[in-house]
Amino acid sequence: MLYGRSAESGTLDEVIARARAGHGGAAVLRGEAGAGKTALLDAAAGHGTDARVLRATGVEAEAGLAFAALHQLLWPVTGALDALPAPQRDAVRAALGLTGETAGDPYPLGAGVLSLLAEAAAPHGLICLIDDFQWVDRASAHALLFTARRLATERIALLFAVRGDTPVPGIPLTVQVGGLPHAAAAEMLRARHGVPSGVARDLIAATGANPLALDEIAARLSPAQLAGTAPLPDPLPGGARLFGDRVAALSPGAALLARVAAVEPEVGPALRATGLLHAEDSGRAGPLADAGRTALAELEEAGLAELHGARLRFRHPLIRSAVYEAAPRAGLRRVHTVLAQLTTGDRRAWHLASAAVGPDERVAAELVAAAERARERGGYGSAATALARAAELTPEPGPRAVRLKDAAVAAWLGGRPGQAESLLAEAREQPGTDTALALEIARLRGRFELNAGDATEAVRILSTGDSIGMLADAAEAASYAGDTAALIRLGRRAAAHPPGFLRDTVAGIGLALDGDPAGPGLLRRALAQARAGEPREAAEYLWAAAAAGQLGETDLAAGMAERAGRVARVSGMTGQLPVVLEFVATAERLAGRLASSRAVSEEGLALAREAGYPNTVAAHLANLAVVAALRGEQEDCERLAREALAIAVPHRVGLRAGVAGYARALLDLGLGRHAAAHERFTALTAAGPGATSPAVVWRIAPDHIEAALGAGEEAAAREVLAAYERSSAHATTPESRALLARCRGLAHSRAEDLAEALRLHTNTFEAARTALLLGERLRRARRPAEARGQLRRAAETFERAGAGPWARRARDELRAAGGGGPAPVPAVLDALTPQELRIAGLVAEGLSSKRIADRLFLSPRTVEYHLYKIYPKLGIGSRTELARLVVLRKAPVPEADRL
Incomplete structure (x- = not known):
């Protein structure tokens, strides 16, 4: 009770x-x-x-x-x-x-x-x-x-x-779960032990009403003490170790079994070890099981332990503590030694490690093997523990450093970044570490720093290596930090390496940033290699996206990011998924699929928090802030941007800090606050490494030009256009040319440029942005009939996307042009939760519930549950109807997916 x-x-x-x-x-x-x-x-x-x-x-x-x-x-x-x-x-x-x-x-x-x-x-x-x-x-x-x-x-x-x-x-x-209420504690003592209220009050005060302490102490009091006719003993029996006296009262055989069970709960090995140890102590051989069975019966009769299936379980963990503390250290090592002879695999390795009294390479090697088995089964945390202990037992500093390094990697993969960094620091301190190992440790330090620490420090650490792999990692860190000078230096160093996809990408980015005409050619060659080689790893697609982005081709970059996401989900290397989803979410947002972008970022955010990747957390928060800005959700936008900046600024992740700042500027632009938006865009453009990124500055240029013109800052708009023209000089995809034409049309007040942009657009959402701008210009030029078609098109697209402020602006302009406003286009997919939206998208791809569960790390039953919630929300009744609805609401496939 x-x-x-x-x-x-x-x-x-x-x-x-x-x-x-x-x-x-x-x-x-x-x-x-x-x-x-x-x-x-x-x-x-x-x-x-x-x-x-x-x-x-x-x-x-x-x-x-x-x-x-x-x-x-x-x-x-x-x-x-x-x-x-x-x-x-x-x-x-x-x-x-x-x-x-x-x-x-x-x-x-x-x-x-x-x-x-x-x-x-x-x-x-x-x-x-x-x-x-x-x-x-x-x-x-x-x-x-x-x-x-x-x-x-x-x-x-x-x-x-x-x-x-x-x-x-x-x-x-x-x-x-604290101490019992005093009345309840007194009632328990009265019902179980007949303790009167006065004695109960003293016991409760002495134990903090801990029920186990009350029960065990009361069981050891004499009748007179229980009745209150004799004083309570001082100190109370048991003290800090409630079960110490009961353990001390065990026979030698039962005490021996208790000691064995304290380190080996499996009853088979425990009984055999007890028999061997008993025979050794008594000096006479006999049936080994007899001694164990007799001891087990005594432990059960004493209420200290019980059989639970194939395990011997102490009635309370404190009993095990009492047994362990009462045993001499040498006696425990002896128990572990015998158990090592009776067990195999991981259990044997750990018993050997517990029996060791100093460095022992043989034991260390068995722990390394146990760690490898744990790692193969996905038990990275356990592998880290085994490797760290193996390092302690390793006599030579070189192998010890390797095992500490491997332990750090396992800890990182197990979601324990703090432990990983401590192990890596210890590995660095080992004497006599060779150059190759030192560079490997440095590369890991840099990767850890990039995911969870200071991006500029990651650049510094990774730049110490000269392999193309470390240079690429350093360039990745520099892009996150927004450090153009570092990207140029690293690109020059990469150019000295033999040609190859990664070398051409890193060198091409650096040379292009430095104005070297060889840079764009290298990037084109890297993209051709990516297409021809059909990358198998998500990271290769992300590098291809970086190459396309540097060329000014956001549509191609978005397509490569989407491919990276698909590869990461099916490759068996889903540990990189939170990072890859940063880029997938951005691609979905740039395509105007706001609900999908939000769903991807929310998934990535949860995975990044579980993995212990704070900088990736910042990335998803920043993207969610931009989505909220496009939807006109002011409070959410401000909150999400603040949360992203709280990580990105102290970690000097300029790319993510820039995106969070962009969210605030875009919110102002969407709500018609052009002067405030222009001020924010200008501040972002002027910010240095750690606070923004050249990639952000380039991507926000079309919005910046629109805000500057709305604020009456025509000279500033033309200055931004000039920089945008330089950064887009080598862009050839239709969408990149459309954006450039739109910017020129705005800055130079040329409607024909806006019309040309509309002809070139492949991105439906950006086409709607251009149609809105053209419709506004046509209405002001007293050409309302032409304006109405453009404004109606824009309003319908914005309605479908859920971009409320932009839809309202288009509707207001349409009414001013005499159009009376379009019939609302319900954004039906907005009725779905992010999880439901992800499932709907995969249904549209033709996946079964089991395959969707596999992709999204859910159970098939959860998938089916969500489908039955989706159907009535959308007024449909089948997977076929759902797939048709999703496809109809999606923007055209980016050019990269038509290659």
């Missing part, structure tokens, strides 16, 4: 009830040892009526074993694996050791855990209980938290119990 926990139980019952109704969620129970977290989990399991219950408990001895906790949780439901999409199924099987294949990336694994639990939840719901989360291995923890953040449409309640300050990121609901 639970005493005094109605509020905590009520909260958990609500989470479970919502999950059973199809609104899954997670909660964290947080409190000190003995507060009653496990009892609350037990009660929650019982309140789920016919819901299925799965359970796992973190064990300190298994914290280094990849997927140990996940194995506990999922083993009863592995029969449902065949229902999962193939990549998810294979990832889960690999993680659980059911196949020799590798899991590789954490996203398919996390999605696979979600899908498997969703299958287990049918038909009555599922309650997953994770006890002692502070000791759950990192690989399992990552997969479980990934799942917990995606339960909104599942019939799953995921409850974590954790001691102390161990973080459980991304779970907003936390239930603090």
Whole structure:
């Protein structure tokens, strides 16, 4: 029976009830040892009526074993694996050791855990209980938290119990489990031990009403002490270690088994090791199992441990602590040595490591092998732990540095950037590190800095290398920082390398920025190589996008970015997906697909936060701010821009800071505040590295010209045009020529240039921007009949895109031209949530629910749930109708996809 926990139980019952109704969620129970977290989990399991219950408990001895906790949780439901999409199924099987294949990336694994639990939840719901989360291995923890953040449409309640300050990121609901209310504590003492109120008051004051402490101490008091006729002992029995006296009272055999179980919870090896150690201590041979069984019976009778399947589980973690603290260090090492003889694989490696008393290359090598197995199964956090311990045991500084470096990479991939940086710093300090290793470590430092730190520092670090790979990384960092001078220097250095796609791109960008006529030729050659070679990696498409962007061809760059996104999703290298989605979201926004751009950025934002990539977080926030500006959502635009700048400015990521600043300027422009917009655009153009980027300055030029003219600053508009003409001198795609024609038409008041721009446009949204400007000019030239057609076209396009301010401006102009305003064109896709929009887009591509689940790291059941929400919102009833609707609402395919 639970005493005094109605509020905590009520909260958990609500989470479970919502999950059973199809609104899954997670909660964290947080409190000190003995507060009653496990009892609350037990009660929650019982309140789920016919819901299925799965359970796992973190064990300190298994914290280094990849997927140990996940194995506990999922083993009863592995029969449902065949229902999962193939990549998810294979990832889960690999993680659980059911196949020799590798899991590789954490996203398919996390999605696979979600899908498997969703299958287990049918038909009555599922309650997953994770006890002692502070000791759950990192690989399992990552997969479980990934799942917990995606339960909104599942019939799953995921409850974590954790001691102390161990973080459980991304779970907003936390239930603090402290001492019992005094009345409830007194009632528990009276009901269980007959303690009168006066004695109960003293015990409550001495224990902080911790229920375990109260129960254990009361059980050790004499009848007179319980009755209050004799004083309570001072100190109270148990003290800090409530179970110390009970552990000390065990027979030698039971104490030995307890010691073994403290480091090896699997009952088979534990009993065999106890038998061997007992025979060794007693000096006589005999049936090894007998000693273990006798000891196990004593532990169970004493209420200290119990068999739970194939595991020997202490009744409370503090019992294990008491056993461990009472054991001599040499005795524990001896236990580990024997267990190493009885176990294999990862368990053997960790037992050997725990038995080691100094550097030992043989043991270190076994840990490295364990790390490799963990890494192949997607357990990067566990691999990092094993490699770090292997480094400690490595005698020679050179191999030690290599293992620290590998541990840093695994920690980074496991979403622990702080640990990665610490390990890399330790690797740098190892004496005698060779030049090649030093450069490899420097490259990693630079990449870490670029993703999570100061972009200009990343440029400095990466510029120390001279390989084309490091020069390319340095150029990437310089582009993020907005450092033109560095890009030019790096381009000159890259030009000294043999020709090749990457060399031509990096050299071409630098030379083009420096005004060298060889630069554009190199970029054209790189793009030809990209087309001919059909890049297999997303990064290659992004470099092709950079080459196109430097040439002034935003439409081609956008097409390459979209291809990068498709490759990243299907290549099995989804760890780079948050970064790739920065560019995909931008491409969608430039195409005028605002709802799609927002959906992509929200997905990228969630993945970037999970991966620990703050600079990528800033990128997605900045793009969301621009989308909000185009939609006229002032408060959202300002908030998102502030959040992006709060990361980008101190990290000196000029590219993202510039985009966030652009969002504010574009908001002013869309709302007709031309003077404010011109002021913001001018400030962005004048800002230096770390605060903006030449790429941003170039891309905003058409908007800047429009704002300057609206503010009456004609000279400024022509100055911006001159710079834009120089940067677009080598652009040849129709869309790039259309934008240039529009800018000339505005700056020089030539309607024929605007008409030429309309003829050239391939981007429907930009065509609408030009049509609006031309229609305004025609109306002011007293040619209303011609103006009305252009303005109606613009208004309809803006309505479909959800660009409210621009649609209102077009409608107002149309009414002024005597058109009376167009019939509203409902932006039907705006009715969809970002998740629904992503699913609708993939349905239009012809993907099944399983394939969509695989692409978006969801369960197939979640996909089906969203489809049944989408149909009534759009007034349709089938996938075919949905696909037709999505295709009709999409802008024409960019030129890059017609190559």
